[in-house]
Amino acid sequence: MSKRITVDPVTRIEGHLRIDVEVENGHVVNSWSSGQMWRGIETILKGRDPREAWLFTQRICGVCTSVHAIASVRAVENALQLQIPLNAQLIRNLILVAHSLHDHIVHFYHLSALDWVDVVSCLQADPAKAAVIGESLSDWPGNSRNTLKAAQDKIAAFVEQGRLGIFENGYWGHSAMRLSPEVNLLAVAHYLEALEYQRRANQAVAILGGKTPNLQNLAVGGVANAINLDNQATLNMEKLNRIRQLLREVREFVLKVYVPDVIAIGSMYPEWLGYGAGVTDYLSVPDLPLDAAATRFDIPGGTIMNGDPGTIEALHGWTDPRFRDSVKEHVAHAWYEGSDSRHPWKGETLPNYTDFQDDGKYSWVKAPRFLGKPMQVGPLAQVLTGFAQGHELTTKYANHVLTSVGNMAGVELGVGVLHSTLGRHAARAIRAAVLADMADNHWQMLVNNIGSGDLEICTPPVFPKGIIEGVGLHEAPRGTLSHWIVIEDGKILNYQAVVPSTWNAGPRDENDVLGPYEASLVGNPVADSERPLEILRTIHSFDPCLACAVHTHDPDGVSHGPVRIF
Amino acid sequence: MIKTRILALGNILVRDDGVGPYLLAILEANWEFPKQVELVDAGTPGFDLLPLIEDLESIIILDAVKGPGPPGSVHCSDRADILSAGLSLGSGPHDPNLRSVLFEAELRGTAPDKVMLVGMVPSDTSVGTELTEAVMVAVSEAEQVVIDILADQGVAAKRRANPRQPEIWWNHGAVNHA
Numbered sequence: 001m002s003k004r005i006t007v008d009p010v011t012r013i014e015g016h017l018r019i020d021v022e023v024e025n026g027h028v029v030n031s032w033s034s035g036q037m038w039r040g041i042e043t044i045l046k047g048r049d050p051r052e053a054w055l056f057t058q059r060i061c062g063v064c065t066s067v068h069a070i071a072s073v074r075a076v077e078n079a080l081q082l083q084i085p086l087n088a089q090l091i092r093n094l095i096l097v098a099h100s101l102h103d104h105i106v107h108f109y110h111l112s113a114l115d116w117v118d119v120v121s122c123l124q125a126d127p128a129k130a131a132v133i134g135e136s137l138s139d140w141p142g143n144s145r146n147t148l149k150a151a152q153d154k155i156a157a158f159v160e161q162g163r164l165g166i167f168e169n170g171y172w173g174h175s176a177m178r179l180s181p182e183v184n185l186l187a188v189a190h191y192l193e194a195l196e197y198q199r200r201a202n203q204a205v206a207i208l209g210g211k212t213p214n215l216q217n218l219a220v221g222g223v224a225n226a227i228n229l230d231n232q233a234t235l236n237m238e239k240l241n242r243i244r245q246l247l248r249e250v251r252e253f254v255l256k257v258y259v260p261d262v263i264a265i266g267s268m269y270p271e272w273l274g275y276g277a278g279v280t281d282y283l284s285v286p287d288l289p290l291d292a293a294a295t296r297f298d299i300p301g302g303t304i305m306n307g308d309p310g311t312i313e314a315l316h317g318w319t320d321p322r323f324r325d326s327v328k329e330h331v332a333h334a335w336y337e338g339s340d341s342r343h344p345w346k347g348e349t350l351p352n353y354t355d356f357q358d359d360g361k362y363s364w365v366k367a368p369r370f371l372g373k374p375m376q377v378g379p380l381a382q383v384l385t386g387f388a389q390g391h392e393l394t395t396k397y398a399n400h401v402l403t404s405v406g407n408m409a410g411v412e413l414g415v416g417v418l419h420s421t422l423g424r425h426a427a428r429a430i431r432a433a434v435l436a437d438m439a440d441n442h443w444q445m446l447v448n449n450i451g452s453g454d455l456e457i458c459t460p461p462v463f464p465k466g467i468i469e470g471v472g473l474h475e476a477p478r479g480t481l482s483h484w485i486v487i488e489d490g491k492i493l494n495y496q497a498v499v500p501s502t503w504n505a506g507p508r509d510e511n512d513v514l515g516p517y518e519a520s521l522v523g524n525p526v527a528d529s530e531r532p533l534e535i536l537r538t539i540h541s542f543d544p545c546l547a548c549a550v551h552t553h554d555p556d557g558v559s560h561g562p563v564r565i566f
Numbered sequence: 567m568i569k570t571r572i573l574a575l576g577n578i579l580v581r582d583d584g585v586g587p588y589l590l591a592i593l594e595a596n597w598e599f600p601k602q603v604e605l606v607d608a609g610t611p612g613f614d615l616l617p618l619i620e621d622l623e624s625i626i627i628l629d630a631v632k633g634p635g636p637p638g639s640v641h642c643s644d645r646a647d648i649l650s651a652g653l654s655l656g657s658g659p660h661d662p663n664l665r666s667v668l669f670e671a672e673l674r675g676t677a678p679d680k681v682m683l684v685g686m687v688p689s690d691t692s693v694g695t696e697l698t699e700a701v702m703v704a705v706s707e708a709e710q711v712v713i714d715i716l717a718d719q720g721v722a723a724k725r726r727a728n729p730r731q732p733e734i735w736w737n738h739g740a741v742n743h744a
Contacts, residue, residue, distance in 0.1 A: 040693040044579055055735065059579050062610025106613050110670075154673065195674055199617045213611045 002029060005529050009036070010536065013111065013544040017505065019535060020356075021521055028524045028535070032358065033505050033517040035365035035546050040349050042495040050076045050487050051220045051461065053495065057483065058214055060497060063545060065213040066099045066205060067476040068483070068497065075483040076220045076461065078318060079470025085456035086292040088222030090446040091235075093288045093298075094243065095208050095215070096474070097439045101250050102201035103477035103543075104379070104432040105258060108425065109194035112540040115533060116265050117187040118177040123156055125185035134186050137260040140252075142193050143186065151189035171533045179268055187265075190257050197253040204246045207239050222458030227450055244443050251436035254429075262429040263401055266422050267408030276421030276538040278520030279374050280307030282381035283503070285315055285323065285482075287475035288438065290445070294318060298438055299394075299475060302385040303370070307419050309388035318473045327482065327498060330367040332510035333360065339510060341369065344484035344496040345469050365546075367506035367515055368498050376516045377479025377503040378542060380418060380427035386434075387415060397433040401426050421520070424541040463490035476500055478543050504542050517542060569602040570721060571622055572712065575629040575664070577610050578736045582637070582688030582701045586628035588734060589686070589705050593712060595732035597723040603716070615667040624680035624719055626712060627664065631685030638687060638704035640711060645681035682715050684708055695736045 001024075008018035016036040021028045041060055045053055054072035058065040070092055077084060127149040134143025141147070171177070179187070208225065210216030217224045228234040266273065281304070288298035294317060302314040315323050329347060332339040337350040356362045367374070375381070386394035398415065405426070406413040418427055472483040479500035486494040506515040514522070517539060524534050572593065578584035587607045594605055608618055619625045631641055648665050649672075664683070671677035686708055689698040697705075713723050 041579070043693055044695060056579065059577060059609055059736075062577065062608070063612040063614060065609065110613060158673065192673065195616065195670060198613075202614065202617060211606070213609050213614050214607065 003529055005526070005532055005535070007532060007535055010539055010544065013540065013546070017539070017544055017546050019517070019521070019539060021526070021532075021535060023526045023529060026525055026527065028521045028526060031514070031518045031521040032362055033365075033507060033515055034356065034363040035501075035505055040351075041497055042347075042349060045492045045495040048492050050079075050463070050485065050490070050492055053485070053492060054218055054220070057497065061499075061545060062213055063103075064476065064478075064499075066095055066209060066215050067474055067481055069215050069218050070096065071472040071474045071476075071481050071483040071497070072485075073218050073220045073472065074318070074474065075470045075472030075485040076487070077470070078472055079468040079485055079487055080220075080461050080463070082221060082459060082461055083293050084222045084459055085454070086449050087227065087446065087454060087457050089289045089292060089294065090442055090449065091208055091217075091223050091225055091457075093442045094247075094439065094446065095205055096288070097435045097442065098201050098204035098208075098243075098247060098250075100435050100477045101247075101254065101432055101439075102198045102205065104428050105194050105198040105201065105250075105253070107477075107543045108258060108262070108428065109191045110198075111543070112425070113187060113191060113261075113265075115171075115537045115540055116177070116269060117179060117191075118173070118184050119155065119188055120159070120173070121177070121179070121181045122152060122185035122188045123159065123181075125152065125181035127152055127185065130182035130185045133182055137186075137264060138256040140256040140260075142189060142257070148185055148189050151192055152185055154192070155188060171531050174531055174533050175527050176533050179265070183264060183268065187261060190261055193253070193257065197250050200246045201250045204243045204250075207243055207246075208235075219458050220461045222456075225457060227455045227457060229450065240443070240447060244440070247436070247439040247443070251439065254432045254436045259397070259401065259429045259433055262425055263404045263408065266401075266405040266426055269422060270405075270409045270411065272422040272537065273405075273413070273417040273420045275524050275534075276424070276520045276541060277307070277419040278518070278522070279376045279514075279516040280419050281305050281370075281373050281375050282384050283370055283375035283377050283480050284382040284385045285473045285475050285480050286317060287473070288442065298442070299382065299434070300386055300389050300391055301382075301475060301480075302389060303375070304381075304384055304388060305373075307416070309384065309415070312385060312388035314385075314389060318471075323473070323482075324471055326371045328369050328372075329496075329498065329502075330369060330509040332367075333507040334363050334366045335361050336366070341510065344471075344482070344498055345486050345494060347484070347494065347496040349496075363505075363507040365502055365506045367509045368503050369509055374506070374509065374513055374515050374519075375503055377500050378424065378427070379431040379477075379479070380424045381479060382475055383427040383430050384415070384418065393434040393437055394430065397430040401430055421524075421538045421541045424543075428543070463487065465489055467493065478545055479503060501542075501545050505544060505546065517544075567602060568604045569622060570604070570624040570626070570716070570719070571618065572603065572605045572626045572628065573618055574605075574607045575610065575615075575627060578695060579693060580691045581694045581696060582686075582698055583630050583691045584695070584736070585630050585686045585688065585697060585701050585705065588697055589628045589684075589708050589712070591732040591734050592705055592709055595730040596709070596726055597713065598726055599716075599723050600721060603721060603723075613667065615664065616670055619667065619678060619681075620671055620674070620676040622678040625678045625682070626715055627681075627683045628708070628712070629664070629683060629685055630688045630691075631683070633687055635687055636700070637689030637698065638700040640704055640708045641683075641685040641687070642711065642715070643683040643685065645677075648681065648683060680719060684711055684715070
């Protein structure tokens with residue numbers, strides 16, 4: 001006899017997601033992922049000037065503003081075959097790196113660590129013992145006894161006042177929570193410190209972007225950051241030095257706190273390296289161009305099928321027809337008219353809401369497919385495709401994490417364990433370390449290029465008569481993002497955004513093949529159906545972001561609980 | 567040094583949900599503010615709201631709120647109202663929400679002393695960039711509410727002798743690309 005569990009909404013994510021699972025004998029046997037918001041950006045963009053599309057697309061999601069802005073200008077530039085100045089590429093790269101670092105830190109500590117960390121338990125910890133454990137992980141100054149004691153006192157004061165507030169969503173005392181009080185205390189202290197370092201990463205974005213969220217410095221053809229090293233009002237040496245300093249501080253945090261914490265949690269929950277694989281066909285796209293013409297990239301992209309690194313096929317830049325011609329979106333199980341699949345340039349978004357139908361339509365998210373297959377995207381896809389191509393920094397940090405977890409858990413671990421719930425967290429930390437290392441190089445390239453006398457920042461676009469098509473790619477924090485644009489006589493004719501959470505959170509396709517969220521849940525244990533912590537662990541590991549529509553402050557909170565059981 | 571931030575929240579792509587940014591543009595067009603006051607349109611920042619409410623004396627948030635009352639009703643909530651509304655933190659349609667981010671700031675010891683939410687009840691939050699009539703009417707009432715809150719806090723905004731054209735760029739057919 002199976003039991004149906006509905007988690008609606010999944011909390012501690014950006015946006016609104018509903019997950020349904022059927023559980024038999026303590027394990028998930030079937031699942032449905034349902035995005036609960038309609039996205040219809042093209043209805044707003046049709047007929048508008050392509051040069052202003054980015055201002056609107058960065059409002060699709062208030063959390064991922066810079067990624068949707070940059071993908072949008074890249075789409076228009078791709079349609080125009082417009083080469084932008086090297087300074088513009090590098091300034092965009094620095095924004096993307098800083099945003100990714102911010103995003104990965106927030107996701108791990110503030111949106112998902114509480115799936116593994118029991119905050120209340122940290123009150124039982126001995127700070128001196130916790131400091132010994134912390135110092136064995138790294139020489140981070142925040143691992144001292146005094147700092148840990150201060151964090152414990154802070155939490156104790158909030159608990160005494162009955163103000164656990166944000167932590168109330170945690171599943172304290174759940175049988176699947178296994179860290180010692182001391183490790184929980186370390187994690188809580190790092191949660192507090194991470195608030196500071198995510199902020200520093202964001203400051204770097206704000207200096208370059210004018211502000212964040214919602215960049216102001218972009219333009220189709222480049223950026224709007226006037227460069228004059230001696231002028232207070234422009235991008236100058238003082239601002240550039242501040243950016244480098246901020247990114248170096250964030251790098252310290254990533255290498256000495258974030259990566260060791262992921263290693264520690266991985267070694268204490270090794271069984272979660274065995275759950276949550278789901279779809280093991282992976283897709284990533286190249287990013288961080290190293291030249292103005294975007295012929296060389298700092299991070300590679302490609303595909304891997306059936307989890308086999310031997311199947312690696314690299315994607316060659318942003319104009320590779322293998323990507324451009326292989327993407328279709330299916331609506332057989334999504335609340336849109338029809339049941340066919342369409343290439344994004346031909347895409348439609350005609351709503352057709354039914355009830356939640358297990359065998360019919362049940363989500364506002366479309367189901368993207370690559371060569372007809374669902375693909376997992378995200379840091380794991382990027383790390384696996386980079387590793388398979390021998391990408392140096394990816395290989396270095398992947399080996400470091402795998403060896404360290406293996407040593408602590410007393411087992412030998414190959415790259416195959418990354419196909420898992422905790423593997424996605426490990427991959428995100430690996431990606432953060434890789435990007436943190438790259439930041440300095442892109443900064444240096446920018447300063448060298450400016451120093452050589454090149455102050456170009458924008459190549460103004462000219463729109464031809466007739467119809468042109470373009471795609472803008474970005475390997476975003478949550479994975480492969482593509483914006484697809486059709487322009488007629490300088491006006492937008494069609495626009496579709498195929499976002500990472502569409503790839504991962506999408507429903508079944510017309511052949512009833514499960515999407516990555518859905519497939520990853522099958523086989524997961526569920527110890528307590530009233531508190532399905534394990535479902536949250538696997539779903540959160542993807543870093544879900546469906547914050548793309550309504551944001552209304554609700555003074556009463558939510559009237560129904562987040563979990564329903566039938 | 568910025569001491570007071572007027573922060574608009576909401577998504578301009580879904581009609582009345584964008585009433586916060588709309589009100590912000592009206593305030594900017596009609597009023598001159600002292601240097602210590604900053605006006606920011608933050609969109610729907612989720613967790614990125616945190617740095618925007620930190621290290622201030624006062625934060626005034628403009629946002630769409632669910633009821634009570636008919637569309638266009640204007641409600642003010644203070645810090646205690648926002649923090650005390652039950653335990654259902656971080657479960658709203660946009661998540662993490664104002665309440666959970668305010669809590670994080672308290673945990674860090676960086677929360678402003680004065681927190682006011684000026685909320686307006688929406689009518690239509692479907693895809694589109696125009697406000698509905700009912701909510702449009704509420705904007706001038708809410709505008710005065712914000713000015714009064716500032717006055718209560720000892721901050722004098724001055725009505726512009728020649729009001730500017732409000733920068734509601736999302737409603738315009740074209741953007742200035744100069």
